[in-house]
Amino acid sequence: MSGNLATPSSTPASKIVLATAVVKSWKSPIALGIFALVSIVLFGVFGRDGTSSFRLSSETDFVQLPVLALPTRAAGIVLSILLVLLAAYATWLAYRARRVNLWLIVVFALIFMVGFLSWASAGHTMPVTGLLVGSVGLSVPLIFGALGGVISERVGVVNVAIEGQLLAGAFVSALVASATRQPFLGLAAAMVAGALVSSVLAAFSIKYLVDQVIVGVVLNVLVTGLTNFLYSTVLSPANETLNNPGILPRIPIPVLSGIPIIGPVLFRQTIIIYIMYVAVIAVWYGLFHTKWGLRLRSSGEHPQAADTVGINVNRTRFWNVSLAGAIAGLGGAYFTLGSIGGFSKEMTAGAGFIALAAVIFGRWDPIKATFAALLFGFATNLQSVLAIIGSPVPSEFMLMLPYIVTIVAVAGLVGQVRGPAAAGKPYVKS
Structure with missing residues (x-):
């Protein structure tokens, strides 16, 4: 009997078949297909005649680039065909259970945006440099908030209170900079204010084990109410002395600031934006290339596991959540010191929640979250630019555009994501 039994060792290797699970994700192909269909309808069926012009240079650039002119209808048709081909390729990848790479989504988004801008600016001139400069400016608080969100969630605390941290930083920076006439003291005060808000979040969620989302929502409401009250009772009666910090001057970097497009967008900015460049690189390097980052992520x-190797988990969480709030507070300071020049009620207008969406869209990575925040800032500024040039797009739709981009990016294009495993879960040492 035993001689007739086939053992694993007697089975030919060629007949051994390893079954593997094939997972097909259709989320990205469906999203790309919908946008390809929209492009056909918008650029083809409802295509516009005329010429779309794009001004690529500003007056102070070293080299003056010529105005790029595109025939609107023909450009829309060609770009629609390219979008259909990319959507078909993404569908093929999904059918073969292969991942839709990020580069494909980025190229698709750029082509769709060029087509949309061509369609919307038919018969007008689109100031590309101004569009990008404004987009970077609107993205600054989102980037600072997203960096704070990445640090906080990487260490295990869901940071829904980014909105409150931004608002606290905006209020305190305006007050301190106005009272002392020292904008750098305002920046430092904004960091302290953001850290104080986040330390309350850390204390309640880490020490008292209160639900982190609930604490974050409560802090947002608390900071909103408190700043509104103090604005009405303290700042408004003494507006010239306590709510007049001024706007930080732009500091052009020699040579680099004269490069067409790139120069005005990146190297002709205020000190807060230069600090933002350093912060993005520092957070990315610290998270993935230092002992601090390893302890934080663990x-x-x-x-x-972190506890077993001697890491004080709760202390690590508390101080890093406070650091995250300090970084977000800098983003709040940009509203008052880098953009508007004073504080007003609820001036953050939901930027903290869009920053939180950028964290998810960026897969809890500082660099990717930065690009996600730039995308949302671009969508926000686009509504203003199209309104100025007289676009036929309804103003109500343009007001919705940043939030539509947020929903589509998180729900449609980001794909399946997994955040830090212990985010939102308090740790109780056994």
């Missing part, structure tokens, strides 16, 4: 992924 506390958010597997706190039990």
Whole structure:
């Protein structure tokens, strides 16, 4: 009997078949297909005649680039065909259970945006440099907030209170900079204010084990009410002395600021934006290339394992959540010191929640979250530019555009994501 039994060792290797699970994700192909269909309808069926012009240079650039002119209808048709081909390629990748790479989504988004801008600016001139400069400016608080969100969630605490941290930073920076006439003191005060808000979040969620989302929502409401009250009772009666910090001057970097498009967008900015460049690189390098980052990420992924190797998980979480709030507070300071020149009620207007969406869209990575925040800032500024040039797009739709981009990006294009395993879960040492 035993001689007739086939053992694993007697089975030919060629007949051994390893079954593997094939997972097909259709989320990205469906999203790309919908946008390809929209492009056909918008650029083809409802295509516009005329010429779309794009001004690529500003007066102070070293080299003056010629105005780029495109025939609107023909450009729309060609770009629609390219979008259909990319959507078909993404569908083929999904059918073969292969991942739709990020580069494909980025190229698709750029082509769709060029087509949309051509269609919307038919018969007008689109100031590309101004559009991008404004987009970077509107993205600054989102980037600072997203960096704070990445740090906080990587260490294991869901930071819904980014909105409150931005608002607290905006209020305190305006007050301190106006009272002392020292904008750098205003920046430092904004960091302290953001850190104080986030330390309350850390204390309640880490020490008292209160639900982190609930604490974040409550803090947002608290900071909104408190700043509104103080604005009415303190700032408004003494507006010239306590709410007049001024706007930080732009500091052009020699040579680099004269490069067409890139120069005005990146190297002709205020000190807060230059600090933002350093912060993005520092957070990315610190998270993935230092012992600090390893301890931080281990506390958010597997706190039990981190505890066994001697890491004080709760202390690590508390101080890093406070650091995250300090970074977000700098984003709040940009509203008052880098953009508007004073504080007004609820001036952040939901920027903290869009920053939180950028964290998810960026897969909890500082660099990717930065690009996501730039995308949302671009969508916000686009509504203003199209309104100025007289676009036929309804103003109500343009007001909705940043939030539509947020929903589509998170729900449609980001694909399946997994945040830090222990985010939102308090750690109790056994």
